[in-house]
Amino acid sequence: MIKRLFDWLKQPLGLIAVGIGFLAVFSVAAYGLSTTQKAPEQPIQFPHKTHIAFGIQCLYCHPGAAKGPAAGIPSQAKCWACHQQIAKTETSELLAPLKEAVESGTPIQWVPVAQVPDFVHFNHRAHIAAGKNCEECHGDMSKVTIAENPQVFNMGFCLNCHIKSAGEDQAKLNKLADCGTCHY
Ligand code: HEC
Ligand code: HEC
Ligand code: HEC
Ligand code: HEC
Ligand code: HEC
Structure with a gap:
């Protein structure tokens, strides 16, 4: 019975059903997320604005962004x-x-504010290496007192830029728009 179910799930129709099931669950999750897109109560009211005006670089406090998947929060x-x-x-x-x-x-x-769900693969380094600015995805932090996420990191947000970045390069487009690039 279980095996038959799995065989069916691998058929195109089964895949669509899985996709719809996924969509139903995560639309609810995304709705929950979008209604909580505001600055959370943090243990310290850390003002980005003040520190950036003082001339401290993003990468001084978040050096992981240039090196790997996570930007990191300073100790x-x-x-x-x-x-x-x-x-x-x-x-x-x-x-x-x-x-x-x-x-x-x-x-x-600290309470996290900028996050993608676990089933999404994101890596800062690739984006910084490709010349993207923090601001393109996180907004202008020099105006922010307590960090909040101005962008909802939904699939369209990622894909729009991936398609734009690929331009006429078909091989690059295939890679950047491939489901497996962002989902394992
Ligand atoms: C390189 C120096 C530097 C680092 C690193 C730094 N700060 Fe600051 N911070 C400042 C300066 C300068 C001010 C402004 C002080 C003033 O207004 O006299 C400030 C102001 C603040 C304020 C506001 C204080 C107030 O009463 O207005 C808070 C809260 C704060 N920092 C927390 C932190 C936390 C938490 C960290 C680590 C994540 C941190 N800072 C890292 C330099 C720094
Ligand atoms: C002095 C250190 C410091 C500097 C400089 C700094 N940040 Fe931060 N950043 C923090 C701390 C501490 C937090 C965690 C507290 C919070 O979320 O408000 C944080 C949180 C964030 C978050 C939210 C992450 C999350 O999910 O919790 C983003 C996005 C961010 N910073 C981007 C930036 C960008 C972009 C710059 C440069 C324009 C920058 N930061 C400069 C210390 C810093
Ligand atoms: C292409 C879009 C993009 C760019 C460019 C980008 N970020 Fe992010 N950032 C994200 C996403 C998406 C997340 C959520 C990642 C997750 O949940 O794993 C995130 C998370 C964060 C966090 C939360 C904590 C962590 O460890 O990841 C911080 C801090 C942060 N980014 C800072 C920065 C800084 C600083 C820069 C510039 C040097 C930057 N980001 C550039 C998209 C971006
Ligand atoms: C502002 C434009 C932009 C946004 C927004 C963006 N990306 Fe990218 N992404 C790029 C570029 C450019 C590359 C690098 C292409 C290359 O390697 O030449 C890339 C590469 C990647 C890669 C491949 C990394 C590797 O190791 O080769 C992954 C995975 C990825 N992005 C995931 C995401 C996810 C998930 C989001 C949304 C949360 C996102 N991206 C949002 C521009 C963007
Ligand atoms: C550039 C990165 C990227 C690519 C490529 C990508 N996705 Fe996604 N996908 C995401 C992100 C980010 C989310 C999380 C959306 C959220 O939290 O609202 C997501 C969410 C989903 C969800 C959950 C439903 C939802 O909207 O929340 C499904 C199902 C999904 N993707 C399927 C796919 C399929 C199928 C493909 C290939 C056609 C694909 N994805 C390609 C980034 C990507």
């Missing part, structure tokens, strides 16, 4: 290396949780 040791030299750190209420985390050695639990 509190990295925050502290700079903040222990800043007078305001002693008195700012906004910085009290940072001081506390460093003194007690408990890692800060």
Whole structure:
């Protein structure tokens, strides 16, 4: 019975059924996601705006973006290396949780905002190597106080740019639009 089901699932009609099942489940998930696209309550009200205006580069705090799949979030040791030299750190209420985390050695639990579902394969490095800017996907962070995700990372968002980037190059288009490039 199970084997017959799997055989059927491998037929074109079965594949379509799986696709529709997938769509139904994930449209609900995507709806849930889109209604929560706003800045979450973070353990520290970290202002991107202030730090970018101070001249700190994205890659100083998120160096993983140039090296691998994940951009990464800076450790509190990295925050502290700079903040222990800043007078305001002693008195700012906004910085009290940072001081506390460093003194007690408990890692800060940031709430993720920019995410794709587990069944999607994304790699920062390939995009940075191809000359894409952070801003194309994350918006202008120099205007952001608490990070929120201005883009919903749906399939159209990825595919539109992939098709545009491939241009007339058919081999590149085949690769960048192939389901297996983003889904295993
Ligand atoms: C001084 C360090 C610092 C700098 C500089 C910085 N960031 Fe961040 N970034 C953080 C921290 C800490 C978080 C986690 C807190 C949050 O989400 O608000 C974060 C979160 C993010 C997120 C949300 C990630 C997630 O899902 O939680 C994005 C996107 C992001 N940064 C992009 C950028 C870009 C683009 C730049 C440059 C224009 C930049 N950052 C510069 C420290 C920094
Ligand atoms: C390279 C230096 C540098 C690093 C690294 C850095 N900051 Fe800052 N941060 C600053 C400066 C400069 C200010 C502005 C201070 C002022 O207004 O006098 C600031 C301001 C802040 C404020 C606002 C304070 C207030 O009262 O307005 C918070 C919160 C903050 N930083 C948290 C963090 C956290 C968390 C990290 C690590 C993820 C971090 N910072 C990393 C330099 C840095
Ligand atoms: C082509 C689009 C694209 C570009 C360009 C891009 N990102 Fe991302 N970023 C994403 C996607 C998609 C995610 C969600 C990844 C996931 O869930 O695995 C993400 C996640 C993040 C996160 C969350 C934490 C993590 O470890 O991934 C941070 C921080 C971040 N990006 C920073 C940056 C910075 C800084 C740059 C520029 C140097 C950048 N991104 C360029 C699409 C992009
Ligand atoms: C702003 C344009 C842009 C957006 C948006 C974008 N991509 Fe890409 N993507 C590219 C380019 C350009 C390449 C590199 C093509 C090359 O290798 O020449 C690429 C390559 C890739 C690769 C192949 C990586 C490798 O290791 O060869 C994957 C996987 C991928 N993108 C996934 C995604 C996903 C998932 C999203 C959406 C969350 C996305 N991309 C959004 C432009 C984009
Ligand atoms: C450039 C990357 C990329 C390519 C190529 C791609 N997808 Fe996706 N796909 C995504 C992303 C990102 C999502 C997550 C959408 C969300 O969270 O709303 C997704 C979601 C899905 C879903 C879940 C339904 C939904 O909309 O949420 C299905 C089913 C799916 N893709 C099938 C396919 C098939 C079949 C192909 C080939 C024709 C394909 N994908 C090619 C990036 C891609």
